[in-house]
Amino acid sequence: MSEPVLNIKNLTVSFPDHLVLNDLSAQLNQGDFLSVVGQNGVGKTTLVRVILHELTPQHGKIEYRPVFKRMKIGYVPQFRNIDEEYPLSIRDFIGLNLHDSHMPWLSKKERQKLDKIIEQTNLESIQNTPLGEASGGEKQKAYLAQALINNPDLLILDESTASLDNVRKFELLDLVKEFNEQQGVTVLFITHDIELAQKYAHDYLLMRHGSYLSGPISEFKESDLEEAEHA
Amino acid sequence: MLSFAFMRHAYIAGTMIAVISGIIGVYVIGRNMSFLSHMLSEIGFSGASFGIFMSWPPLNGMLLFTIVSSVLIGQMSSKSSRREASISAISSLFLGSGILFLSLANKNASDATSILFGSMIGISQSEVDQILWLSIAVLVIIFIVYRDLRFDSFDHVGAQVKGVNTQAISIIFLVILALSVSVAAQIVGSLLIFVLLTLPASSAKHFTRTVSGMMVFSIGAALLGVWLGLYLGYVTNWPVSFFIAMIECVIYFGALTWNRIKNG
Numbered sequence: 001m002s003e004p005v006l007n008i009k010n011l012t013v014s015f016p017d018h019l020v021l022n023d024l025s026a027q028l029n030q031g032d033f034l035s036v037v038g039q040n041g042v043g044k045t046t047l048v049r050v051i052l053h054e055l056t057p058q059h060g061k062i063e064y065r066p067v068f069k070r071m072k073i074g075y076v077p078q079f080r081n082i083d084e085e086y087p088l089s090i091r092d093f094i095g096l097n098l099h100d101s102h103m104p105w106l107s108k109k110e111r112q113k114l115d116k117i118i119e120q121t122n123l124e125s126i127q128n129t130p131l132g133e134a135s136g137g138e139k140q141k142a143y144l145a146q147a148l149i150n151n152p153d154l155l156i157l158d159e160s161t162a163s164l165d166n167v168r169k170f171e172l173l174d175l176v177k178e179f180n181e182q183q184g185v186t187v188l189f190i191t192h193d194i195e196l197a198q199k200y201a202h203d204y205l206l207m208r209h210g211s212y213l214s215g216p217i218s219e220f221k222e223s224d225l226e227e228a229e230h231a
Numbered sequence: 232m233l234s235f236a237f238m239r240h241a242y243i244a245g246t247m248i249a250v251i252s253g254i255i256g257v258y259v260i261g262r263n264m265s266f267l268s269h270m271l272s273e274i275g276f277s278g279a280s281f282g283i284f285m286s287w288p289p290l291n292g293m294l295l296f297t298i299v300s301s302v303l304i305g306q307m308s309s310k311s312s313r314r315e316a317s318i319s320a321i322s323s324l325f326l327g328s329g330i331l332f333l334s335l336a337n338k339n340a341s342d343a344t345s346i347l348f349g350s351m352i353g354i355s356q357s358e359v360d361q362i363l364w365l366s367i368a369v370l371v372i373i374f375i376v377y378r379d380l381r382f383d384s385f386d387h388v389g390a391q392v393k394g395v396n397t398q399a400i401s402i403i404f405l406v407i408l409a410l411s412v413s414v415a416a417q418i419v420g421s422l423l424i425f426v427l428l429t430l431p432a433s434s435a436k437h438f439t440r441t442v443s444g445m446m447v448f449s450i451g452a453a454l455l456g457v458w459l460g461l462y463l464g465y466v467t468n469w470p471v472s473f474f475i476a477m478i479e480c481v482i483y484f485g486a487l488t489w490n491r492i493k494n495g
């Protein structure tokens with residue numbers, strides 16, 4: 001049995017006008033690939049913000065394991081403001097997240113990390129392309145590479161595949177799967193794409209207004225989702 | 232030429248100003264703040280006039296106004312501070328009060344001209360020293376927050392995710408922007424700040440794809456403009472600001488053309 005890395009206990013989050021998360025409990029083990037599904041506004045991004053310490057829950061807590069070590073989290077956010085005028089190359093963009101040194105220039109170790117992640121995400125041939133001119137799929141890969149450059153323990157993807165065609169979707173998730181299987185990165189994948197979740201995830205967490213359902217992805221029933229939508 | 236003290240002062244001050252403008256400009260572009268830096272320069276004009284009214288050195292009035300207002304802007308949400316209509320309104324308010332201070336101070340039009348368009352001959356040794364110290368302060372602050380400032384300026388969302396204190400970075404940046412605007416105004420004047428603060432960096436964007444490359448190019452373009460501009464001003468006795476503006480515009484439109492040719 002693999003070790004738990006994230007233990008979400010009775011989490012309740014409410015904003016002044018309404019309750020978003022209500023007594024949510026879930027567990028994430030080392031090496032898991034968990035897909036979080038649920039309709040718009042149900043609190044998926046809110047859950048991520050609690051995990052990232054950006055929000056404090058009203059009740060409940062999240063335990064990070066192992067406790068003696070600060071968990072490194074890589075996060076590909078749902079929204080990002082990169083327009084077509086964006087000046088930096090894909091390579092420089094990915095390198096923004098390096099912070100092993102404080103100098104204005106990159107250290108040798110940092111350059112090696114950058115080379116490695118660019119190679120692992122198959123971005124070598126376009127690393128000098130301006131990110132603003134990259135396609136949607138290439139952008140998502142660059143975001144992924146930036147999130148992975150510091151070897152995180154946990155990778156969170158918030159609807160990263162939402163704007164991608166079928167080929168690019170699989171390409172991106174094949175990469176994620178590689179990191180999950182070969183480097184043991186735990187993955188939390190938020191999506192509306194059930195088919196994709198079934199293809200890649202091991203487990204699911206279905207969020208509905210006020211109630212939650214989880215289990216191995218093979219036991220996921222689309223009817224549960226529909227029920228939530230009708231409720 | 233350099234045997235004249237006022238030319239030496241102008242070259243020393245101009246060099247420092249070009250270096251910090253070149254660096255700050257890259258962040259101004261990254262943070263989409265051209266509009267805001269324009270407003271700061273108008274606030275600076277008002278501050279300089281206030282300084283004259285109070286019989287202070289204009290630079291001190293400028294520093295007071297730009298720093299206080301940049302901290303206030305930092306308190307506003309980033310969305311509202313970028314709203315162009317409110318920025319224009321505030322700018323006019325400051326321009327108007329600048330004129331008021333000048334007329335209250337009973338000064339003639341030449342003071343207004345030198346604040347608005349800069350003056351090369353006006354720089355004394357003590358002002359050179361002040362410009363030097365302020366520039367060094369700007370460079371030291373940038374060096375300390377370099378990585379976080381770079382991350383936040385070119386990928387605000389990513390920086391937030393990493394846990395960078397983006398609110399603090401934003402205020403620190405506004406303060407060094409205020410310092411740079413005040414210092415740069417000493418040579419090009421407050422109306423032409425953007426000639427040094429945004430044009431070189433905007434040109435740089437077309438030639439290089441990295442933050443450091445943009446800085447090198449933008450410092451180079453600013454230095455070229457200031458050095459050549461001072462020389463031409465000395466030779467022709469025409470305003471230095473005119474030459475600097477011309478040179479930076481030529482570089483900028485050259486960059487645009489080059490970019491068009493490159494992309495077919």
Ligand SMILES: Nc1ncnc2c1ncn2[C@@H]1O[C@H](COP(=O)(O)OP(=O)(O)OP(=O)(O)O)[C@@H](O)[C@H]1O
Nearest residue numbers: 015016020038039040041042043044045046047078
């Ligand atoms: N800062 C906030 N203040 C008030 N309400 C908020 C805030 N952030 C989110 N909400 C509300 O909380 C609810 C959950 O938002 P959240 O972004 O977590 O949904 P989501 O499940 O990620 O939706 P989507 O699938 O559309 O991304 C929404 O109703 C939203 O309006």
Ligand SMILES: [Mg+2]
Nearest residue numbers: 044045078158
């Ligand atoms: Mg969301």
